[in-house]
Amino acid sequence: MSEFKSESISALVDNYSPSTDDSVSANLVDNMLKDEHLSSTWQTYHLIGDVLRDEVPQSLQLDLSKTISAAIALEATILSPNSSTQAFVQQDAKSDDSSSADNVLLPVSETVQNTNTVIDASMRFKAKVSSFVKPMGQVAIAASAAALMIVGVQNNVAENSIPVTPSQVVQTMPLTGYANPVSFTMQSPQGESSQQNKKVLNEQLAGERAAQQRRLHALLKDHNQQVKLGSNIK
Amino acid sequence: MKFSALLLLLLSVNVSAIAADTESAKLWLEQLSKSLRQLNFTTSFVVVKNNHAEPYHWLHGIAEDSQELEIFSRLNGPRRDILRQGAIVSYIEPEQEPYSIISNDVNSPIPTIFRGDISAIEDSYRFISVGRSRVLGRVAQLVRIVAKDKYRYSYWLWLDQQTGLLLKMAIFTRQGLLLEQIQFTHLEVSEQLSENLVQLQSSELPGVIKLNNQQQNKSLSWQVDWLPQGFAVIKSNQHQLNNYHQGDDKAVEFMLFSDGLVEISVYVSLSHEKFRAPEYASDGATIIFNQIIQGIEVGVVGAIPLATAKKIAESIVAVTKMKVSNNTQRGIKGAER
Numbered sequence: 001m002s003e004f005k006s007e008s009i010s011a012l013v014d015n016y017s018p019s020t021d022d023s024v025s026a027n028l029v030d031n032m033l034k035d036e037h038l039s040s041t042w043q044t045y046h047l048i049g050d051v052l053r054d055e056v057p058q059s060l061q062l063d064l065s066k067t068i069s070a071a072i073a074l075e076a077t078i079l080s081p082n083s084s085t086q087a088f089v090q091q092d093a094k095s096d097d098s099s100s101a102d103n104v105l106l107p108v109s110e111t112v113q114n115t116n117t118v119i120d121a122s123m124r125f126k127a128k129v130s131s132f133v134k135p136m137g138q139v140a141i142a143a144s145a146a147a148l149m150i151v152g153v154q155n156n157v158a159e160n161s162i163p164v165t166p167s168q169v170v171q172t173m174p175l176t177g178y179a180n181p182v183s184f185t186m187q188s189p190q191g192e193s194s195q196q197n198k199k200v201l202n203e204q205l206a207g208e209r210a211a212q213q214r215r216l217h218a219l220l221k222d223h224n225q226q227v228k229l230g231s232n233i234k
Numbered sequence: 235m236k237f238s239a240l241l242l243l244l245l246s247v248n249v250s251a252i253a254a255d256t257e258s259a260k261l262w263l264e265q266l267s268k269s270l271r272q273l274n275f276t277t278s279f280v281v282v283k284n285n286h287a288e289p290y291h292w293l294h295g296i297a298e299d300s301q302e303l304e305i306f307s308r309l310n311g312p313r314r315d316i317l318r319q320g321a322i323v324s325y326i327e328p329e330q331e332p333y334s335i336i337s338n339d340v341n342s343p344i345p346t347i348f349r350g351d352i353s354a355i356e357d358s359y360r361f362i363s364v365g366r367s368r369v370l371g372r373v374a375q376l377v378r379i380v381a382k383d384k385y386r387y388s389y390w391l392w393l394d395q396q397t398g399l400l401l402k403m404a405i406f407t408r409q410g411l412l413l414e415q416i417q418f419t420h421l422e423v424s425e426q427l428s429e430n431l432v433q434l435q436s437s438e439l440p441g442v443i444k445l446n447n448q449q450q451n452k453s454l455s456w457q458v459d460w461l462p463q464g465f466a467v468i469k470s471n472q473h474q475l476n477n478y479h480q481g482d483d484k485a486v487e488f489m490l491f492s493d494g495l496v497e498i499s500v501y502v503s504l505s506h507e508k509f510r511a512p513e514y515a516s517d518g519a520t521i522i523f524n525q526i527i528q529g530i531e532v533g534v535v536g537a538i539p540l541a542t543a544k545k546i547a548e549s550i551v552a553v554t555k556m557k558v559s560n561n562t563q564r565g566i567k568g569a570e571r
């Protein structure tokens with residue numbers, strides 16, 4: 001019976017449906033939802049399928065819901081910040097009470113206060129311990145993760161031959177910031193200032209620019225020439 | 235406790251790895267130098283700067299008489315070739331008659347030091363072997379030549395794992411901005427001399443020009459007071475600077491400095507203008523800087539950051555009478571500062 005059901009679940013996982021295939025019984029889905037064993041089989045088969053198709057996520061979470069509920073159950077320490085504020089509020093309430101001189105109610109609130117502080121103290125202790133332990137653990141985990149990353153990067157460099165530098169990105173967009181179709185990028189504070197009264201000085205500016213370009217080009221050309229001719233000091 | 239022990243272990247591994255990186259980087263650069271001098275290779279590369287690319291052909295080989303043969307030719311635009319037979323280097327350019335000079339240096343896009351002794355630039359640059367990557371379809375070793383100070387650029391070289399030859403080169407600023415790069419597009423290493431080189435071997439190069447006017451270092455009236463560590467004067471003279479303007483040549487005092495990898499030219503002349511604000515242009519990594527202060531026009535050209543060029547230009551001072559007597563020493567003195 002169970003064997004047969006497993007088989008039909010397998011068929012269902014493989015995209016057969018009750019309407020097209022005999023091996024899948026019509027009320028299988030209903031049975032599966034009721035039976036915990038069957039639903040876990042369904043889950044396992046999907047996992048097997050994922051593994052076969054190589055679609056397994058990096059960190060395998062077998063049952064997310066269980067871990068979450070377990071984590072929630074453990075998460076009692078959240079109460080601690082509330083408890084301290086509660087105490088503070090109640091102290092305020094107490095002073096209000098005394099000022100209103102409602103003496104009958106005062107002892108009652110006092111006792112409540114007392115029991116509360118006892119609970120608070122124990123809770124706060126727990127919270128303190130956990131808040132002390134937690135970051136330590138986190139630091140340790142972060143440190144070990146960083147250490148592993150260092151190892152990982154080093155290994156990558158050696159094996160996958162990817163430099164740890166942004167060079168790969170830079171390569172695809174060469175010479176940003178130096179974008180200029182002409183062979184020179186020009187910049188002169190003089191030119192910038194005269195741009196303000198553009199219309200009047202436009203011609204003058206153009207002439208100036210041309211002269212500047214000539215000067216700089218002459219320098220570059222001569223530099224290249226001199227480097228070619230080489231040293232005369234041996 | 236466990237974690238800290240693990241961390242300590244990892245740290246110690248890293249420190250020793252860094253030391254090993256420098257050592258292996260130097261070995262790689264030595265291999266490059268050896269390969270550039272001893273292998274027969276045919277390559278093509280593209281120089282990318284200022285958003286445009288210039289393709290080149292580069293052939294190198296060793297003749298039977300163990301003479302080095304080399305051809306660089308620019309493939310776009312007017313012909314610009316460099317031919318080399320041993321120590322004779324010929325430049326064929328559109329602007330002037332072909333000429334040859336006796337030189338060990340070939341002024342190509344590939345820095346000359348790569349075929350020389352790389353330890354010459356060890357004082358100014360650090361060598362770091364970074365890792366492997368794939369360039370030109372080959373396994374490439376990335377070696378960085380990192381400037382030790384902020385006054386110059388860093389060079390990244392991708393070297394062929396098999397032959398040690400250059401596959402790619404990039405020039406970066408200290409901030410990591412890419413200024414210029416050379417990407418090889420073809421590489422062939424062969425036993426035989428390639429046909430072009432066989433042809434070069436039998437062809438006659440243009441006449442060797444005599445560098446009479448440059449031979450002696452005339453005493454100059456200006457000196458550079460500040461240069462980045464490691465730069466030394468390699469030439470100084472007075473010559474005409476062709477200004478592209480109806481033969482309006484201008485006499486300049488000229489000094490050429492080098493740190494082994496980068497050359498800096500400094501031009502000083504008196505100007506009829508009293509002042510001109512600094513102006514500059516960049517051609518890839520090369521900066522061209524020019525300004526007039528108090529009637530003195532100063533030009534600085536070289537593959538250096540703008541701030542360095544500016545600082546050099548500002549350090550120009552008149553030579554006092556005493557120093558004029560020994561100008562060679564003066565230049566070197568300037569380099570030491």
